[in-house]
Amino acid sequence: TNSMLSGLPTTIFSVMSALAAEHGAINLGQGFPDTEGPVDLVEAAAAALRDGRNQYPPLTGVPELRRAVARSNARFYGISVDPNREVVVTCGATEAITASLMALVNRGDEVVVFEPLYDTYLPVLEMLGAVVRTVRLAPPHWDLPRATLAAAFSPRTKAVLLNTPMNPTGKVFTRDELEFIAGLLARHDAYAVCDEVYEHLTFAPVRHQPLMALPGMRERTIRIGSAGKSFSMTGWKVGYVTAPAPLADLVAKAHQLLTFTVAPNLQRAVALGLDKDTAYFERLAEGMRSARDWLAEGLVRAGFDVLPCDGSYFLIADITPLGFRGGDVAFCQQMVRDGGVAAIPVSAFYDPRGQNIPDSYVRFAFCKKTGVIASAIQRLQTVR
Numbered sequence: 329t330n331s332m333l334s335g336l337p338t339t340i341f342s343v344m345s346a347l348a349a350e351h352g353a354i355n356l357g358q359g360f361p362d363t364e365g366p367v368d369l370v371e372a373a374a375a376a377l378r379d380g381r382n383q384y385p386p387l388t389g390v391p392e393l394r395r396a397v398a399r400s401n402a403r404f405y406g407i408s409v410d411p412n413r414e415v416v417v418t419c420g421a422t423e424a425i426t427a428s429l430m431a432l433v434n435r436g437d438e439v440v441v442f443e444p445l446y447d448t449y450l451p452v453l454e455m456l457g458a459v460v461r462t463v464r465l466a467p468p469h470w471d472l473p474r475a476t477l478a479a480a481f482s483p484r485t486k487a488v489l490l491n492t493p494m495n496p497t498g499k500v501f502t503r504d505e506l507e508f509i510a511g512l513l514a515r516h517d518a519y520a521v522c523d524e525v526y527e528h529l530t531f532a533p534v535r536h537q538p539l540m541a542l543p544g545m546r547e548r549t550i551r552i553g554s555a556g557k558s559f560s561m562t563g564w565k566v567g568y569v570t571a572p573a574p575l576a577d578l579v580a581k582a583h584q585l586l587t588f589t590v591a592p593n594l595q596r597a598v599a600l601g602l603d604k605d606t607a608y609f610e611r612l613a614e615g616m617r618s619a620r621d622w623l624a625e626g627l628v629r630a631g632f633d634v635l636p637c638d639g640s641y642f643l644i645a646d647i648t649p650l651g652f653r654g655g656d657v658a659f660c661q662q663m664v665r666d667g668g669v670a671a672i673p674v675s676a677f678y679d680p681r682g683q684n685i686p687d688s689y690v691r692f693a694f695c696k697k698t699g700v701i702a703s704a705i706q707r708l709q710t711v712r
């Protein structure tokens with residue numbers, strides 16, 4: 329039957345992971361770590377399963393986790409949060425994004441997004457009947473085009489959807505850029521939905537700064553985190569929303585319709601995770617930074633140009649110096665088939681109806697063991 333979802337392609341991440349499996353390729357496509365997250369969290373989740381609290385937890389999340397989310401906001405960013413009224417636990421950041429947009433956006437409202445963009449943003453906004461204003465960032469530095477952004481705002485702007493640290497670019501928005509966005513939000517009385525799943529994955533000296541912590545933004549911002557990224561367990565799908573109480577109420581209503589609750593044992597384990605000492609989060613970022621360097625150096629040796637990356641799981645490489653002319657999609661198909669390495673064509677992060685979509689960029693995930701990255705590089709050398 330014809331549906332508003334009929335035209336939606338299967339996500340590029342599943343497509344490339346399936347191709348990687350089919351061709352026995354090393355999968356540097358879909359972003360998931362190839363090591364387990366902290367053992368104590370696994371043990372805590374297992375213990376919680378056995379202790380007989382396996383029925384529906386509270387709608388907005390188990391109290392232990394909501395309190396831990398509040399403490400984490402205070403510890404890392406100085407944001408003070410009421411765990412009873414300002415936190416909602418969701419099935420991953422994916423649900424948090426959809427629920428936040430459901431909470432804010434009415435049919436016909438304008439929403440500003442930045443391109444390249446994560447793959448769930450556009451289809452969800454379209455289902456909600458939003459009018460999408462896309463602001464394109466330009467490689468290699470992906471700096472905020474301030475005049476273009478200012479021009480994308482109008483009296484009908486309801487919200488901006490911001491992802492920092494940013495997938496797929498590895499960009500971390502600077503304080504200056506965030507202040508510029510904050511100024512526009514205040515002037516237009518608009519809100520921000522901040523997808524900050526990679527908040528703990530930034531590489532020194534760059535640090536993540538939440539828009540929510542800027543003056544005047546506390547009441548306008550919905551901030552989203554993910555245990556998948558902060559504890560290297562992407563399959564757990566535990567996300568958390570921090571928002572001012574009136575918005576958190578609406579997000580909770582959307583969550584009530586979408587999934588209602590999240591597995592209680594995982595929530596309780598994630599609460600322990602969020603309370604881990606700061607050294608844990610520093611080690612996580614430091615390990616990821618060295619994986620980034622390892623991959624970047626290898627890609628350069630294999631003939632790619634490598635773009636700067638200050639955070640996330642991902643590095644973008646330019647294939648132009650390789651002399652391949654068929655575009656990023658064909659390149660990725662050939663690389664997975666003949667080169668034994670899977671990556672994601674960056675054009676998949678653009679609105680397909682747009683003009684002049686860049687097609688010489690490929691995204692590689694470095695959230696992998698160094699040996700795996702080294703083998704991938706070796707394969708890429710041989711192909712050349």
Ligand code: PMP
Pocket residue numbers: 359419420421422423446491494495523525553554555556557562565566567
């Ligand atoms: N937003 C971004 C930018 C992501 O890269 C991802 C996923 N990896 C998500 C949201 C989804 O996070 P989750 O797995 O917690 O749903």
Ligand code: GLN
Pocket residue numbers: 339341342357358359360495
């Ligand atoms: N966020 C992950 C990525 O960008 C994948 C998530 C998914 O497969 N939907 O690779």
